[in-house]
Amino acid sequence: MKVGQKYTIDKQAFLAVLDSLRKGAKLIGPTPGPDGDVVFREVASVAEFTFDYVNEFDPVKRFLIPHRQDLFRFTLGKRPTFEPLVDSSPQVLCGIRSCDVKGILHWDKFFSGTYLDNYYLEKRANTTIISVACNKPLDTCFCICCDGGPWLEAGFDLQLTDFGDRYLIHVGSKKGIAILEKIKKGLVAATQEDLQRRKELMAKCDSQMVPTAYVAKAIIQITNNRVREELWEEMGFECFSCGGCTHVCPVCTCYDVADYMESPTCGVRLRCWDSCQYSGFTREASGHNPREKTKERIKRRFYHKLSYAYVKLDGHQGCVGCGRCITVCEAIGLLDLPAVVKRLRREGQPEPEQLGAQRHSS
Ligand code: SF4
Ligand code: SF4
Numbered sequence: 001m002k003v004g005q006k007y008t009i010d011k012q013a014f015l016a017v018l019d020s021l022r023k024g025a026k027l028i029g030p031t032p033g034p035d036g037d038v039v040f041r042e043v044a045s046v047a048e049f050t051f052d053y054v055n056e057f058d059p060v061k062r063f064l065i066p067h068r069q070d071l072f073r074f075t076l077g078k079r080p081t082f083e084p085l086v087d088s089s090p091q092v093l094c095g096i097r098s099c100d101v102k103g104i105l106h107w108d109k110f111f112s113g114t115y116l117d118n119y120y121l122e123k124r125a126n127t128t129i130i131s132v133a134c135n136k137p138l139d140t141c142f143c144i145c146c147d148g149g150p151w152l153e154a155g156f157d158l159q160l161t162d163f164g165d166r167y168l169i170h171v172g173s174k175k176g177i178a179i180l181e182k183i184k185k186g187l188v189a190a191t192q193e194d195l196q197r198r199k200e201l202m203a204k205c206d207s208q209m210v211p212t213a214y215v216a217k218a219i220i221q222i223t224n225n226r227v228r229e230e231l232w233e234e235m236g237f238e239c240f241s242c243g244g245c246t247h248v249c250p251v252c253t254c255y256d257v258a259d260y261m262e263s264p265t266c267g268v269r270l271r272c273w274d275s276c277q278y279s280g281f282t283r284e285a286s287g288h289n290p291r292e293k294t295k296e297r298i299k300r301r302f303y304h305k306l307s308y309a310y311v312k313l314d315g316h317q318g319c320v321g322c323g324r325c326i327t328v329c330e331a332i333g334l335l336d337l338p339a340v341v342k343r344l345r346r347e348g349q350p351e352p353e354q355l356g357a358q359r360h361s362s
Contacts, residue, residue, distance in 0.1 A: 001177045005191035006198075007169045013186040014160075014167050017179065018130070019046045021092050025128070028063055029094035030056065031073075039041025040096070047094065051162070053136045057324065059250035060093055060100045061107060061158075065121050068272045071119060071257075075266040085268075088122035094130045098149030099141075101131045103250025105155045109314060110253045128175050135351045137203050137209045140323030142338055145213040146300040148320030161198050168198055174187045178266040215306070215317055218341040223308040235340070238331040243275030245336065246301070248324035254281070276301055300338055 021027055024286035026042045033039040034334050052132045073083045108124060111117035134141070134150035142147035152159060155178035161168040168190055171177055180187060190198075221227055248254040256274040259265040274281060277297050277318055283289040291297050304310055305318035326336040333339055 001171065001180060003171055003173060003177070005171050005178065007171070007187050008163065008166050008190050008194055008196065009169060009183065009187045010166055013183070014169070015046045016181055017039035018092070018094060019100075020182065021179070025090035025126075025289045027092050027094065035091055043067075047340045051095075054134060054136065055097045055099070055322065057327065059103060059248060059322070059324065060096050061103055063093060064104065064107060064127065064272075065120055065255070065273075068270055069119065071269045071271060072235050073266070073268050077265055086119055086122055086263060088126050090126040090128075092128040092130060094100075095132050096129065097134060097322075098131060098147075098152045098321040099143045100250050101129060101152055101155045101331065102143075102146075102316075102320040103322075104129070104318070106251050106314065106320075107253060115240075121143065121196060127181070129172075130158045130160065130176075130179075132160045132162065134205055135162055138323060140209075140326045141209060141212045142323060144206055144209050145215050146317060146319050146321035148260075148322065150209075151202050161201065163194075163197065168194055198340075213319075213321065213338040213341045214345050215319065215341055219306050219311060219317060220345040221344045221347050222303060222306045227344055231343065231347065232295045232299040235298045235335060235343075236293060238334045239277065239279050239294050239298055240330045241279060241294055241332055243277045243298070244328040244330065245325040246258070246275040246277055247273060248323075248328045249267070249304075249319075250322055251318050252276075252322055265357060297337070302344075304336065306341075307342075 005109075008156055018027065027046070028040055028042050030038045030053050031043060031048050031053070032050045038050060038056050040056050040058070040063070043049065069087075070085045072085055075081045078331075092293075104124075107120065111120040111124075131152070133152070137143075137150060141150070145317075151161075154172060156170075156172040158179060159170040161170070161173060163200075169180065171180065173308070247255060252277050254274045255271045256269045257269065259267050259269050276291075277294075279292065279294075279297075282291045282295070291300055311317050323336075323338075326338065327334075329336045
């Protein structure tokens with residue numbers, strides 16, 4: 001068996017294999033939520049999974065870097081003590097969508113650059129990703145504009161395509177191979193018909209997606225400083241600084257570090273999710289805040305997501321097209337990524353009347 005190979009298997013047989021993974025790891029996957037939505041959580045059996053969903057509202061990044069993560073416990077005094085709290089317990093993330101897999105790949109790079117973050121890297125090394133390619137997008141999905149899905153060629157351990165009564169399984173890593181090797185019977189190499197069927201499903205999903213984000217054009221506009229300050233100002237007035245967009249974003253990585261004292265002599269150093277959209281995010285110890293105005297924070301967010309300097313540094317733009325910021329943003333339809341991309345696209349473009357005048361004068 002090799003990475004890149006494709007197999008098919010009866011769904012129930014594969015679910016039985018998934019269930020057996022609970023013996024050595026937490027099994028996490030999609031379950032019915034309280035409001036008819038879907039919530040990823042640890043299950044005691046695969047019977048708790050639901051398969052009737054496109055994506056969860058919260059990004060799965062929380063299983064790798066929790067909202068609050070205790071880093072180490074300390075005691076003060078003549079002989080201070082220090083106890084690291086690394087959680088490297090194994091987990092299997094089942095049923096996550098391609099856009100979230102891409103988000104995790106971004107975190108992998110973020111935490112393994114100049115400074116290696118063992119808290120993240122240990123957890124990641126013990127995480128298995130079994131993703132599901134999307135046969136049907138939500139009307140907010142635009143992953144085809146960001147190379148974030150609906151299918152991927154790499155980044156997962158196993159990628160499933162739903163064929164109704166069977167799964168087509170794409171092998172993505174040695175971890176994926178180890179899972180498939182547990183299957184005693186029923187796993188068969190994908191036939192030409194299977195591969196053709198997969199191609200047709202991919203084409204159908206792509207055709208259902210309305211490509212609303214002209215990301216490449218927005219990158220050009222931002223990189224060439226073609227965006228008027230007045231536009232950032234306008235967006236600053238529209239933003240509530242709630243941080244919702246960054247919290248639901250599978251790509252956003254901002255966090256804060258704090259010491260929480262449990263008594264006068266002992267405490268915990270923790271990190272927790274933060275947002276570059278909060279007014280205190282860049283406040284310095286002196287009280288000086290280089291990005292006090294909302295306009296400056298919005299501008300910074302979109303420079304990080306779309307300027308060429310970051311695209312080059314990260315190898316991709318800071319968006320995977322999951323569409324969650326469309327759903328969460330309180331400035332409805334004004335400040336989510338596709339909306340901003342549309343607004344940036346018009347910058348520096350002659351208005352239609354001006355175009356007409358240019359044509360007549362030439
Ligand atoms: S910017 Fe919005 S659409 Fe893009 S990855 Fe983040 S939440 Fe998803
Ligand atoms: S953005 Fe793409 S990969 Fe993510 S849920 Fe929607 S269709 Fe699937």
